Amino acid sequence: MRNDITRRDALALGLSAATFAATGAAAQTSTIKAADVPTPKREIEKGATLRMLRPVRFVQADEDVFRANAAKFTKETGVEVKVDFVGWEDINQQTAVTSNSGAGPDIIIGFSDAPHIYIDKLVELTDVADYLGKRYGGWLPLAQRYGKKNKSDAWIGLPFGATAGPLIYRKSILQSVGFDKVPEDHAGILDLCQKLHKAGKPAGFALGNAKGDGNGFANWALWSHNASLLDEEGNVIINSKETIAALNWVKQIYPTFIAGTTSWNDVSNNRAYSSQEISLTANGVSLYFSLKNDPATKAIADDSEHQLLPKGLAKVSPMAGLTLNAMLFKHSQYPNAAKAFLQFMLEKDQYEPWLNANSGYWSQPLAAYAEAAVWKGDPKVSIFKDTMNSTYYDGYKGPISTATGAVSADYVLIQMCSAVATGAATPEAAAAEAEQRCKRYFRRQR
């Protein structure tokens, strides 16, 4: 089996010039080590065809390389693979319909906790995961957390990568108010934000119903105060003294933000930062790249730095990653072909070019891919390399379940913070209300 992809192959497969620039060189200078592990024995079903659904690409090269890899699989195995790209907001609904109806795509790449929601409808992928783990230096903690069934070594999802939302700030503006970087402690962050506000270039963190950024801020506020939604056993402990402390801090810091953050959605901070209205926020690498690739805003990118979310009271930066998580449905007529396809896509010859093509937007779930070329280029991107080393996740620090996803999708924690920030509720009242809502979601999860 021929597994390498050369420059000529890439061109033949129709990759764009941009994709090629991002991936071609890297593929030829790979330093990624792959252990010699026996490939799981499975026979691909005769006449197999596959249909796959995955979230729409963020950078064009993501789609180009992904499609090229799928075409390569078809060429080598004869299995036709149809890949559909759908909007991020639509993936959950389409997965729900597929799951409930028992018809539709064989494979869906959903987000983070999706396999835990549809666990009864999924084929175990333990053999694929074990093989890949042994071959590529092991699965990183976040990949294990989202890929494995709770309290078990059975894999129900196969993580493809994760994206994170660390801090991004204007170096020159922070320096102008006496800071080289964002402090790691809450008092220091508050002090910085007050000074930025005074200087007319405030911070801004989403407190509106923003799936990514809003939940990111709310989780960070809680986790950095050692508060969490659940304990290890899955009991709802959101109404705790740690949460009250976090909410009090949110109440203090909110007035230093630019006005309107309680109505921000996922693109609001990008716009505010790009237009130089704010000097500090949290976002994925996309913001940096959009600034860097536009001559009109390149100067802002040059003046920007990334930093892991401050630790506060936590031991490590409390930052979870939004994970791409592949699911194979039991209704698939060709489970062996599907497993072979997923395995193929995560093999070095396919995965590394894809990882590089994403320019840091997705980071690897397997340890060996930390050596990919994408992490050796722009130092401002390398911070994203360890996204899947995080021990934090939606539902931290309890077991992942349908309810952990529901709390995030229903913006329960964001609204708790927002209610306190705007003075609509006291920290105690907001925490109690969030507890009531969370207990409702978790009433059948234990």
Added chain:
Amino acid sequence: MSVTTLSSSALAHRQPSWLVRLFDYKPFLIVMCLAPAIGLLTVFLTYPLGLGIWLAFTDTTIGRRGVYVGLENFQYLLTDPLWWNAVFYSVVYTGIATFGKFALGFWLALLLNNHFPFKSLLRAIILLPWIVPTVLSALAFWWIYDPQFSIISYLLVDVLHWRSSNIDFLGSPWPARFSLIAANIWRGIPFVAISLLAGLQTISPSLYEAAMLDGASAWQRFRYITFPMMMPILAIVMTFSIIFTFTDFQLVYAITRGGPGNSTHLLATLAFQRGIAGGELGEGAAIAVSMIPFLVFATLFSYFGLARRKWQQGEDND
């Protein structure tokens, strides 16, 4: 010319086919004529409504078949401050928006009922907010209300220098609530205006001529001719408007998604949030079902309060 006639006995023996006789059978014919309509209603109305009501009595979640739980969902909602908040805002939203739409829509209809140049063109333009897809107008309002890039803030701060800072339309509960109501009024005015204009044009000019001969003022003509004559159409339009407004979803979901602090959730958006995004299908269905009594009440109020006013039917009609 010879004429051939059938004997009376032959006529008597010639029976129509069973199919003809079947279709001549009145009860069968009624059933056949009604069957398509009943079928459509069953498939597209009764089944979804029935399923929704059934789900409201179960604990179904996305990805998990539920079991019957009786009134548990409704009992929970009664203890849920967010549901009460959604009920409150749904009523406020519907009340204020409907009043605004009718006041402005009626006024606009009266203006459009006059003769003026380019009348048809202007009437077509008035319809634009109604024609534009709701999500598109919601996105436009989302930009208008943006805390950093609002055109209104730009005018007031950068052009007119009347304010020193941008307006935070959606950042706190009441401004956000009124911002959404304003968007709904803007969107709903054309429907009211055009519907009422159609009604205005059915009023006979002779009534106004007679009133003018009797020396009635403009207000009296409006009070004693226009308004009473418009009552039936007002009642129908208001009933529809209340239903549309109370069940509004797109404007709110696209602009605030129920925020800030869940203050702008309508029952429809809360039902979606809980049922689809949150995955609690049973609870979401219960929230949707909880809208029915409000809608029935609003419809009955509108119907009995406006359409069946006694004075419309004559003083002696008891």
